[in-house]
Amino acid sequence: MSISEYRIESEAELVLTLADERWVDVSSKDSNEAMVRKTLLTGAAVEANFVPLKNSTASALEGQQTCNDIIASLSRPFDVVILGMGEDGHTASLFPGIARRALDTSSSESCISVNPENASHERMTLTAAALLDSRKIVFHITGSKKWQIYQDSVSGESLEDYPVSIFLNQNQVPVCVYWNP
Numbered sequence: 001m002s003i004s005e006y007r008i009e010s011e012a013e014l015v016l017t018l019a020d021e022r023w024v025d026v027s028s029k030d031s032n033e034a035m036v037r038k039t040l041l042t043g044a045a046v047e048a049n050f051v052p053l054k055n056s057t058a059s060a061l062e063g064q065q066t067c068n069d070i071i072a073s074l075s076r077p078f079d080v081v082i083l084g085m086g087e088d089g090h091t092a093s094l095f096p097g098i099a100r101r102a103l104d105t106s107s108s109e110s111c112i113s114v115n116p117e118n119a120s121h122e123r124m125t126l127t128a129a130a131l132l133d134s135r136k137i138v139f140h141i142t143g144s145k146k147w148q149i150y151q152d153s154v155s156g157e158s159l160e161d162y163p164v165s166i167f168l169n170q171n172q173v174p175v176c177v178y179w180n181p
Helices: 032-039 045-046 060-073 128-132 143-152
Strands: 015-017 020-022 049-051 081-083 111-114 123-126 137-142 175-180
Touching: 032 049, 045 128, 045 175, 060 123, 137 143, 143 175
Parallel strands: 015 049, 081 137, 137 175
Antiparallel strands: 020 123, 111 123
16 A cells, blocks of 8 residues: 555545554454444445555554555644544553653654554554644543543543543644543
């Protein structure tokens, strides 16, 4: 997969990508790309230009430069970034204890490969800096345990404890939070 495979034909074209991806084949039940293709890219949305993160390299680390090149070629800032949150305070694949450079809000990198200790699969994730390069961030949070993590995060917990706090405690990008108990 190369950057030349992704051509943005016009400013008005809908372009979708992922905030993170497990480094698995698209046929895997764990593939975010597969889930997006099955549930979102249907009907009129099938016309959207979907830009996956997973490429043909054997590891996310090997595919990191290609991902950086592809994401860097997209029009920025992103119009909207939609994120979830895990019960450990992670968002995208920005997990507690992850490499500091993935959390660096001034990083020039768009993507970074990660291999979280407490998660399945090696992953590719957009960096905090790339995710903050947007006009709006929307969080979808489900369950009472995640709601408590959210409340802890907005009350000043450190980003080492809850990486989601990077996004919830900044003034650069408007954030909307939707909670489903």
